[in-house]
Amino acid sequence: MVKFIDEAKIYVISGQGGNGCVSFRREKYVPRGGPDGGDGGDGGDVIVIAKENKSSLLDHRYKQHYKAKNGEHGKGKNKNGKSAQSIYIPVPVGTIVKDFFSDEIIGDLTKKDQELVVAHGGSGGKGNSHFATPTNRTPRNAEDGKEGEEKVLKLELKLLADVGIIGFPNAGKSTLISRISAARPKIADYPFTTLIPNLGVVSYNDAKSFVVADIPGLIKGAHSGIGLGTKFLKHIERTKVLIHLIDISPLTKRNPIEDYQAMNQELGAYGYELTQKPQIVAINKIDIVETYERIEKIKNDFSKLGIEVFPISSVTGQGIEELISKAVKVLRGIESI
Numbered sequence: 001m002v003k004f005i006d007e008a009k010i011y012v013i014s015g016q017g018g019n020g021c022v023s024f025r026r027e028k029y030v031p032r033g034g035p036d037g038g039d040g041g042d043g044g045d046v047i048v049i050a051k052e053n054k055s056s057l058l059d060h061r062y063k064q065h066y067k068a069k070n071g072e073h074g075k076g077k078n079k080n081g082k083s084a085q086s087i088y089i090p091v092p093v094g095t096i097v098k099d100f101f102s103d104e105i106i107g108d109l110t111k112k113d114q115e116l117v118v119a120h121g122g123s124g125g126k127g128n129s130h131f132a133t134p135t136n137r138t139p140r141n142a143e144d145g146k147e148g149e150e151k152v153l154k155l156e157l158k159l160l161a162d163v164g165i166i167g168f169p170n171a172g173k174s175t176l177i178s179r180i181s182a183a184r185p186k187i188a189d190y191p192f193t194t195l196i197p198n199l200g201v202v203s204y205n206d207a208k209s210f211v212v213a214d215i216p217g218l219i220k221g222a223h224s225g226i227g228l229g230t231k232f233l234k235h236i237e238r239t240k241v242l243i244h245l246i247d248i249s250p251l252t253k254r255n256p257i258e259d260y261q262a263m264n265q266e267l268g269a270y271g272y273e274l275t276q277k278p279q280i281v282a283i284n285k286i287d288i289v290e291t292y293e294r295i296e297k298i299k300n301d302f303s304k305l306g307i308e309v310f311p312i313s314s315v316t317g318q319g320i321e322e323l324i325s326k327a328v329k330v331l332r333g334i335e336s337i
Helices: 173-180 230-236 256-270 295-303 320-331
Strands: 007-013 046-051 065-067 087-092 095-099 105-109 115-119 150-157 163-166 198-204 207-214 241-247 279-284 309-311
Touching (some): 046 095, 065 087, 105 115, 115 150, 163 173, 173 198, 173 241, 230 256, 241 256, 256 295, 279 295, 309 320
Parallel strands (some): 163 241, 279 309
Antiparallel strands (some): 007 150, 046 115, 095 105, 198 207
């Protein structure tokens, strides 16, 4: 299993430009050959590229230094030095590149194969053939190549999912995503079983498939770092629709309305207008006999707040088709919340 890493620090250095050459023609029967020094080649760029086959920044925990090659120096007979090739740093789609010290965003890679030049190679220096004038026919000067750029960068991955499943631990998020997609997350009956976001692709009838993610580690105080805290709240920022999964099993002795309000308080405290996202509320574990008897009361309680509720069972699949149908309609703009 690939370890999920969503932040990394890297050091990049682009290549230095090659120096221009000082050279003069030396040919038989040409006693006064002119300058023929070639130009230096450009140094290589450092480019970050978004790749679909990458799902984590793990590689950049082990390899942190990236240096492009320098351009070649110019040569005589007006031969220019070769420019160095750029080097590419592959990252997952959804990676934000920031200056490590200022936290300024340099670029946001949201599409596959999108490229971002993070360090430009130095330009090559001009050879002495460029400096000949009517009054100076034998120039003995050439330009040095320009220095490359050196930067310390922060890579930050924010998942690109259409639908995010949120809820307190053990609400059944992992079971739900395994039911509606091919994702196979670890599932157990203790808190914080899920330590990484899980991504799955959902296909529904004639609708275009969409990406769903379960967001782990959200508890009261998450916005301030309690539990797994802000580590995973950021992954909700890019989602278009949220499915708020609430455990109504009597074993939890929790109040569904209070859980709903507490989760939204965490979203609001984190910011980024997370509470403004369309939010579909699903009450889970209706397959339990004691729970089934509470459904109508819970639906009525939410109805008083103007909230439609979708009763489901992540285990048996009951009600899931209706839930996904609603999510698809909201994603396609057919219906609102």
